[in-house]
Amino acid sequence: MSYDGKRNIRVFPSPQALADAAAKDFQIAACQAQAAEKIFSAALSGGNTPKILFERLALPEVSASIPWDTAHLFWGDERCVPSDHLESNFAMTRRTLLERISIPPENIHRIRGEADPEAEASRYADEITNFLGSDGAPRFDLILLGLGSDGHTASIFPDAVIWEEPTGVCCVAAHPETGQKRISLTLKTINCAAQATFLVTGSSKADVAANILNRSPGHEKYPAAQVELESGSLNWYMDRDAAGVWRP
Numbered sequence: 001m002s003y004d005g006k007r008n009i010r011v012f013p014s015p016q017a018l019a020d021a022a023a024k025d026f027q028i029a030a031c032q033a034q035a036a037e038k039i040f041s042a043a044l045s046g047g048n049t050p051k052i053l054f055e056r057l058a059l060p061e062v063s064a065s066i067p068w069d070t071a072h073l074f075w076g077d078e079r080c081v082p083s084d085h086l087e088s089n090f091a092m093t094r095r096t097l098l099e100r101i102s103i104p105p106e107n108i109h110r111i112r113g114e115a116d117p118e119a120e121a122s123r124y125a126d127e128i129t130n131f132l133g134s135d136g137a138p139r140f141d142l143i144l145l146g147l148g149s150d151g152h153t154a155s156i157f158p159d160a161v162i163w164e165e166p167t168g169v170c171c172v173a174a175h176p177e178t179g180q181k182r183i184s185l186t187l188k189t190i191n192c193a194a195q196a197t198f199l200v201t202g203s204s205k206a207d208v209a210a211n212i213l214n215r216s217p218g219h220e221k222y223p224a225a226q227v228e229l230e231s232g233s234l235n236w237y238m239d240r241d242a243a244g245v246w247r248p
């Protein structure tokens, strides 16, 4: 592991090793919350990368060590599609994790992709603040994040007005190429987390990850580069392919 003053950076020999470490972090954070008699709040990432982590968390020998009855799952973002749609982050999580673990239904805080986007962004923000408290920005115990090859994270895309949104808990976004509407946590909410972990695998992310981690000229334009927790622990977990260009 290396620490650059703001980020704990770890490079793993394989996506499986990365998933093992992220699953261990998840388990530790959930158990620490339980020991403190608190609920554990986690916002999950979408796309393909987290599947390997969710499948790891669902393994009986791993799942048995996680206090799911006090773990509350949210999403960092969701595509505005029905919950059974192929592109739904909830559908992906249901297949790879939720169907395989015993978690109370009330602990699952789905973003309703089928709803009107603006109305849902408002409803989801209320659900978050009602659950995590509203004095200041809501503070998740853990936020999992992905990285797009364009430097986006959650559904905060480069050149989008929303990621300069200073006040909202979440917002409506649109994919720059497809125009697909998304609901996303804002950077403000992400940066209030107690812990956030980027899960980055594959060579397609190597250049953008290196630009961000090395703070190369122009890196500020990447929304993922704007993730710097105000008072939390920020982890960048990469496999060898994703770390191929980065030089510590």
Ligand code: 6PG
Pocket (backbone or CB within 6 Å): 045, 046, 047, 048, 049, 050, 076, 077, 078, 079, 089, 145, 146, 147, 148, 152, 153, 154, 155
């Ligand atoms: C989404 C994600 C998005 C994702 C990155 C990486 O809804 O698509 O939240 O931010 O994490 O695009 O996606 P992959 O893991 O599929 O490369």
